[in-house]
Amino acid sequence: MQAYLEGRMTIRQCADMLGVDYFEMDEILNSENVPIITGLDPDAETLLPRLIETFSDKEKINL
């Protein structure tokens, strides 16, 4: 559980190690109160422009 939280193992690696499927591993983490999602990344300052760039509708560049 700690290995997942610290970003040392992915959910799939934890599942493979315990011999369970992805959903079961997800449930194990949940039952152990381990949040799958972390907080903001270190580059949070650039988050809003990045979100706009990633999700805004088709970008047109006129040549």
Add this chain to the structure above:
Amino acid sequence: MVIKKLIYRKGHDRICKSSVTIVPEYILDSSFLISLAKIKLLLLIKQLPGSALCPEEVYQEVVETGLNRGYTDALLIAKEIFLPEPPQVKNVIVKNRLRTPGISPVDDSVLSLVAERKAVLLADDIRLRKKAFGIGLETHNTPEFLMYYLEYEDFASALDGLVKYRRLDVKNANIYLEVKRQWKKKLKYVKLRRKRCKHISKVG
């Protein structure tokens, strides 16, 4: 990323204007799909401006294994995402493997597809996201995706859902909510400034 080149003709004056439309693609990981399934917001995937894809291995993991073992979230994901025609998310075979060290082969197929298609990764898995950052891939998690598509109040209730299903802790939920609040405030200020500028130019 698919790049389409369009040629515009303006009336009969034979003036051609070429333009490049960049159509983004998004690669969805199981961790992201499960988070959206928990809070019943899978249909938001429709809002993505480009194609949503996943490697064949993720499809097998979520739909085939998930349905065989009777997981409720798998049923919801299959019903809302993969079974409709056309599906909301297409599963594709990954051709070139990155062979990223320190992750599982299925994790590697996710990152390989993102790199191959110059796409954006949507995932919640902490290490998978770290690895993606490490090799310069653009990645966003569920709260970031929701922050873009939902209004403040709806975003707050979606975060409550993620906390309720213990996918996110309260402290981090509040941080995401604060970022959204600041964003809302900034947008309000920009709108107000634009309104004032218009008023001044009319009066002037």
